[in-house]
Amino acid sequence: MKILSLNFLTCAVKACKSSSDSYPLHPKDAELVQDEIEVNAQLLVNLLPRLDWTALSTTATELGFPALPPQPPSAEDLQADDKTLRDLHNLLMETQIMEGKLVCGNCGHEYAVREGIANFLLPSHLV
Amino acid sequence: MSRPEDTLSADIHYDDTEARKYTTSSRIQNIQASMTHRALELLDLPGPSLILDVGCGSGLSGEILSSIPPEEGGPHAWIGMDVSASMLDIALQRDVEGDLMLADIGQGVPFRAGTFDAAVSISAIQWLCNAESSEDSPTARLSRFFGGLYASLKRGGRAVCQFYPKNDDQKKMITGAAVKAGFGAGLLEDDPETKNVKVYLVLTVGGGAIEGSGGDITGVVRGMEGVDVLDARRNQKSGKGEIKKGSKAWIMKKKDQMERKGKVVKATSKYTGRKRRTAW
Ligand SMILES: C[S@@+](CC[C@H](N)C(=O)[O-])C[C@H]1O[C@@H](n2cnc3c(N)ncnc32)[C@H](O)[C@@H]1O
Numbered sequence: 001m002k003i004l005s006l007n008f009l010t011c012a013v014k015a016c017k018s019s020s021d022s023y024p025l026h027p028k029d030a031e032l033v034q035d036e037i038e039v040n041a042q043l044l045v046n047l048l049p050r051l052d053w054t055a056l057s058t059t060a061t062e063l064g065f066p067a068l069p070p071q072p073p074s075a076e077d078l079q080a081d082d083k084t085l086r087d088l089h090n091l092l093m094e095t096q097i098m099e100g101k102l103v104c105g106n107c108g109h110e111y112a113v114r115e116g117i118a119n120f121l122l123p124s125h126l127v
Numbered sequence: 128m129s130r131p132e133d134t135l136s137a138d139i140h141y142d143d144t145e146a147r148k149y150t151t152s153s154r155i156q157n158i159q160a161s162m163t164h165r166a167l168e169l170l171d172l173p174g175p176s177l178i179l180d181v182g183c184g185s186g187l188s189g190e191i192l193s194s195i196p197p198e199e200g201g202p203h204a205w206i207g208m209d210v211s212a213s214m215l216d217i218a219l220q221r222d223v224e225g226d227l228m229l230a231d232i233g234q235g236v237p238f239r240a241g242t243f244d245a246a247v248s249i250s251a252i253q254w255l256c257n258a259e260s261s262e263d264s265p266t267a268r269l270s271r272f273f274g275g276l277y278a279s280l281k282r283g284g285r286a287v288c289q290f291y292p293k294n295d296d297q298k299k300m301i302t303g304a305a306v307k308a309g310f311g312a313g314l315l316e317d318d319p320e321t322k323n324v325k326v327y328l329v330l331t332v333g334g335g336a337i338e339g340s341g342g343d344i345t346g347v348v349r350g351m352e353g354v355d356v357l358d359a360r361r362n363q364k365s366g367k368g369e370i371k372k373g374s375k376a377w378i379m380k381k382k383d384q385m386e387r388k389g390k391v392v393k394a395t396s397k398y399t400g401r402k403r404r405t406a407w
Pocket residue numbers: 137138141159181182183184185186187188208209210211214230231232233248249250251254255
């Protein structure tokens with residue numbers, strides 16, 4: 001599970017749809033790997049306005065990364081500054097949770113992650 | 128021909144043996160690749176995008192999304208949902224670039240609003256119509272899927288779902304559920320009336336900045352090779368706008384289209400959908 005995906009995933013439990021605590025999911029006992037992936041600057045520029053920077057900062061801190069800058073970079077920053085681009089690329093696209101859990105802050109449901117694949121199957125009473 | 132969709136659930140049908148057989152067949156690889164290219168053509172994405180691959184399986188569709196070169200607006204990033212652990216396992220072994228999750232689309236699409244630029248689904252959503260149980264029904268599953276898909280797409284976004292309907296009723300049930308969720312919807316058939324017919328459900332999410340572009344299904348297929356759209360704004364210079372759906376002119380035009388390959392055979396909108404809601 002890439003950190004990119006974590007910035008968009010919410011708890012799937014029906015009762016959590018209306019709760020703001022169900023996003024972002026919180027990684028627990030996470031084992032991380034870094035994959036080398038080619039930088040796609042245009043993709044990042046496209047995604048930038050859709051990122052939830054506050055949630056991304058929370059995730060980064062929870063995973064033990066240094067704090068992110070308080071404000072997201074602008075599209076111009078990404079295009080002008082290679083380091084900013086690479087840092088964001090590294091966090092969103094190259095960093096993956098291989099094993100561990102994603103926990104909902106509202107209902108406490110734990111989504112297991114195995115071999116990088118998060119299991120979002122729910123027992124039917126939670127759908 | 129028997130359809131596993133009618134008797135089994137997808138996670139049971141796609142076990143380790145079937146997943147391997149499916150993925151290593153070069154015939155299947157070619158068909159899935161060409162349908163994914165067709166779906167991308169219909170999505171008409173302006174640049175590298177974040178795409179949801181619904182029922183991504185072992186990644187035959189997703190790897191096409193990753194392989195689009197920059198000159199053609201790619202490569203795209205994708206997140207794949209699939210209910211078969213065996214299919215996902217093969218995707219892992221094949222080292223696909225998309226992010227994978229084990230999930231049942233009939234339970235919903237758990238992403239925050241406006242996550243994706245677009246969605247594709249290749250040969251998967253007919254599975255939503257299978258086996259009624261005491262706990263769940265195809266109607267409820269379709270509604271959770273399309274409702275979740277609609278919300279997870281950005282305004283002005285599109286989805287293209289190629290699927291294998293069992294019959295006309297199933298086609299209607301699926302299209303109806305999409306319209307009910309708020310999509311502008313159209314059905315497009317390649318190679319109609321042959322055994323290789325391919326059905327594409329083309330969906331648009333309204334709310335694009337330019338009036339008439341976002342939710343307008345006809346805009347999606349406009350200008351496509353071999354595809355005619357169900358309005359005549361392109362041809363009509365009178366400024367009268369589109370031929371009214373259901374009018375004689377419209378039916379004539381539609382008949383005309385029936386003779387061509389890659390035709391739009393049905394277009395529905397939110398509004399036609401509303402009128403007919405009781406029927407579904
Ligand atoms: C014919 S395969 C297509 C896979 C891939 N899109 C391709 O083009 O090769 C259909 C896939 O849909 C998946 N599927 C069926 N029902 C599903 C559901 N309810 N939720 C998620 N995936 C589902 C199956 O597990 C299977 O992997």
